[in-house]
Amino acid sequence: MPKEHRKRGKKKKPEPEWQPPVQEPRREQDIVPVEQPPAPTWIVPGEKKDDINPEAPFGYVDVDVKAYFRTVDVQIRDWQDTAADSGAGDDEPNEERRMFVLAALTEMGGKEKQLATDPDCSLVLERMTYSMDDFVRRVFVDSLMGSYDVLVKHRFASHVCQTLFTVASRTISREKRGVLPTVPESSEKGELRTLTQLIVDVCEELVPVFASLVMDPFASHVIRALLLLLSPSLVTSQETVRNAMRSKKSAAWKAKQGPLKSVFKEAEEGESTVKSPPEELTRAARKFVDVVRGELDGNETRALAADKVASPTLQMLLAAEADQQMTEDVDSLMDRVLVGLIASSRDDPTATPPMSDYLNTLLRDPTSSHLLETIVSRCPGPAFSILWATYFKGNLPRIASHPVANFVLAKAMERVDVTQLTEAATELQHAWGKIIQTSRTGVLRAAIDRAAILKGCGAKMTEAVAAAFEINTPEERNRLVACVLRLQSFQGFKATEEFKVQGAVLLQSLLRLSEPHNQPVIESLIALPMEEMLAMAHHPIGSRVLDALLDSATVPLKIKRQFVLFFIGSYHLLVDDRIGSRVGDRCWAFSDTYLKEKIARSLISQEQFLAGSYYGKFFARNLNLYLLQRRPDEWRTMQTDRSRSTAKPVAAPTSQAVEAIPGKERKKRKRDAGGDEIEELFGATMGKKVKKAALGETVEPESKVLLEASLDTGLADVMGAIRAAPSEGKTHGKRKGG
Known part of the structure; x- marks a missing residue:
């Protein structure tokens, strides 16, 4: 192989890396002090605080404790998944679960704040909150006192607080009715406050920072849950309920964690939330509204409307202000958002203020339009009339076809009077077709519903539908x-x-x-x-x-x-479907005995078809075709009794009560024109036996009711036929004796 050609010249040596010059340490006597200018008098030195980790402001959870609560989470989640499948009223599983939850609560003592701020253990606390009794909930809320201003702004602890405020309504409802748990006496720990008083104290703790929490991305949803607890009437609005929930991303994540409910099997009594809150909570809600009024001016309040975080909370504050009947106060929150329209309507109801560009922006903004829906629904009547005449009337076709503003118009349609509804229908007469083509039917639906409530303008609504779908x-x-x-x-x-x-x-x-x-x-x-x-x-x-x-x-x-x-002749095809069987049940429930007999007789030829149908066999149970074909009178009596019991449940009458009913006496004295001799013979014998066993006076009416409640539909039908046998037996016996 040829040798490589090398270049001539000397090989260059690598240059040494640069090193900073070494300086000798200066001696103290060589240091010349530099005079600092005096600090301004308006600067006040702040207090030195220890550095706080925002992720774990109360410290991290021990590794062993976190591992233990992971096992608790797995066990509670398994019980929550199987709670609906297991039977209720079993004391042994409940006792086992109580002991397990009690052990977890004991381990949680003193570590509540650390667990609430931990990304893994915070969800365990949410699960355990649903299984806490009233006393433990009060202890848990009390253990977090003094730190709620930090917890509600934490990424994970905020959800614990939201869940806690959500389930607190059940305990407060029981406290208002006077149902209080037994509190163990302990002179060391002092007196435990009721949950109502604890929630009031939590509100007092949040008052100094409440205005800033409205705009906090983590605390805002906690504030909405707290406002729902203070003003339960806000739940009547579907939009309010949606805004009080978590964000879409958080809700999707939480849905993957399984159901959150109590692990105990007994029926939850008194779980309904109280509709009229205690006076202390009402005053707390009013104080929150006053705080926002005092700390924010008009421009700052209006700026919250376009903020994606603060707008839902401001919407609930406006609803709470309306519930407290504070909207007509001077400089109210709603008056600020409406740019003084409420004050103008109060001074001169016939005045027409100039149109505001700010409200026009709210009308068409995807975020703030929800806020305007609340304003339209809850503003005073004179203010709504001015709002309708200024911002809606004359612009209805454009607003109804707008992808965002049509929702606000639909909400406004729910408050118009007959004159306004008639004018709106006339103005929208040539725009209904375009509205239907874009599938924005909310305005037309709201107008029809309002016409049904007012019991007027029905002809206008019929014409609107005909024009919208080109039907003549x-x-x-x-x-x-x-x-x-x-x-x-x-x-x-x-x-x-x-x-x-x-x-x-x-x-x-x-x-x-x-x-x-x-x-x-x-x-x-x-x-x-x-x-x-x-x-x-x-x-x-x-x-x-x-x-x-x-x-x-x-x-x-x-x-x-x-x-x-x-559907006569096609009921077997109707009920042979999951949805159709429900429609068939609705038709059966509406029908009287005459219609039920016509339906049942039309299905006698389809009895085998119904028996082989997966859904039709459930409908066939109500028919009882066997009894209809052999004893139609008893079938009619049974259907009449069922209809009466469905309409108004009453206790089963005693034998003396049956004899006191005139109709029953006539039935006993009734004579049959003819009959088979063998049937008469055995009918009389069976009648005597059944009378002695089933209708004896020794049987209490309450036991009869409980027995019938425990039987299924088929057995109840048989029992009804047996109860009807004594009268027949008695009649046959008299005929034979005569």
């Missing part, structure tokens, strides 16, 4: 239900389209209109072929329209009976 001729009216259910006009109707929820809601609202304005929907339903009616009854969306037909108080009784008879 009688033939087109017969397809009204099919078009509305698919949100399609008659010209562009396609039967292959899927049913829409908005269309079903519209039809339900139309059925609640007063007569005769609901007749177009009723006539269209009756005109449907059986195939389409069955397809509608088997659909989870379309079946709701049929439910509304039977539930609506404005639909005539004659129409409801006609609808029930419409």
Whole structure:
């Protein structure tokens, strides 16, 4: 191989790395002091505090303790998953679980704050909170006192506080009724306050920093849960409930953690939240509103409306202010957001203030439009009239077709009067078609619901629906239900389209209109072929329209009976489906004895079909076709008794009470025109035995009721037939003796 050609010259040596020069330490006598300028008088030196770790402000949890609470989490989660499947009232599993929870609570003592701020143990505390009794909840809330201003702003502890405030309503409800747990006497620890007083003290602790918590990303949802605890009436609003929940990301994560509920099997008594809170909580809610009023000015309050974190909390503060009847106060929070409109309406109800660009922005902003919905729903009546005339009237077509503003308009429709509703229907007459094409039906639905409440403008609503779906001729009216259910006009109707929820809601609202304005929907339903009616009854969306037909108080009784008879001959096909069987049950529950007999007799030939149907066999249990074919009188009596017991449950009458009923006496004196001799002979014998065993005076009425409650439907039918046997036996016996 040829040798490599090397370049001539000397090889360069690597340069040494740069080293900083070494300086000798200076001696103290060589240091010349530099004179510092005097500090300004307005600077006040702050107090020196120890460095606090924001992730663990109260310290980290010991490794062994965290491992123990992981096992607690696994066990409690397993019990929560299987709580619904296991039977209630078993004391042994409950006692075992109480001992387990008690051991976990004992280990938790003194470490509550560290566990609440731990990313793993905080969820365990949330699970355990649902299984705590009233006394333990009071101890837990008391153990966190003095640190709530830090805990509510922590990433993990904030959720513990939110869960704690959520379940506290149950304990406060019992405390208001005077149901208090026994507190062990201990002179060392002092007196334990009630949970109502503890919540008031928590509010007092949060008052100094409340205005800043409204804008905190972790504390804001805790404040909303606390406001719901102080003002339970806010729960009536669905938007308020949604805003009080966690964020979508947090809710999705929490859904993966399994259900959160008590691990004990006994029925929870008194778990309903109190609707009228104690006076102490009402004053606490009022104080929170006053704090925000005092610490924020008008511009700062209006700035919260567009903030994604603060806007839901401000929305609840406005609702709480309305519940406290504080909206008409001078410089109220709602008046600030409405730019002085409430004050203007109070001074001069007929005044028309200039239009505000700020409110127009709120109307079309995805975040702040929710706030405006609350304002429209809860502002005083004179202020709403000015708000409607200034910002809605004259702009309804544009607002109704806007992707965001249409929700605010739908909420405003719930408060209009007859005159305003008539003007709105006239203004939107040529815009309904475009609104339906964009599937924004909220405004039309709200207008129909308002017309049903006011019992006026029904004709206007019928015209609006006809214009929206391009329906004019009688033939087109017969397809009204099919078009509305698919949100399609008659010209562009396609039967292959899927049913829409908005269309079903519209039809339900139309059925609640007063007569005769609901007749177009009723006539269209009756005109449907059986195939389409069955397809509608088997659909989870379309079946709701049929439910509304039977539930609506404005639909005539004659129409409801006609609808029930419409399925005669096809009930076996109706109930052979998961959704259709529910519709069949609704028809059966509505029917009287006459209609029930017609339904049952139409299904005698389909008895084998119902027995082989997975869903139809449950419907067949109510029919009791065997008894209908052999003893129809007893079947009718049984169905009548069932209808009465369903309408108003009463105790079973005693033998003396049965004799005192005139109808019963006539039945006993009744004579049969004829009968088989063998049947008479054995009927008399069985009648005497049954009378002695089943209707003897030694049997208490209460025991009869408990016995019938414990039997299933089939056995109850047999018992009903046996109870009817004594009268027959007595009659046959008299005939034979005579």
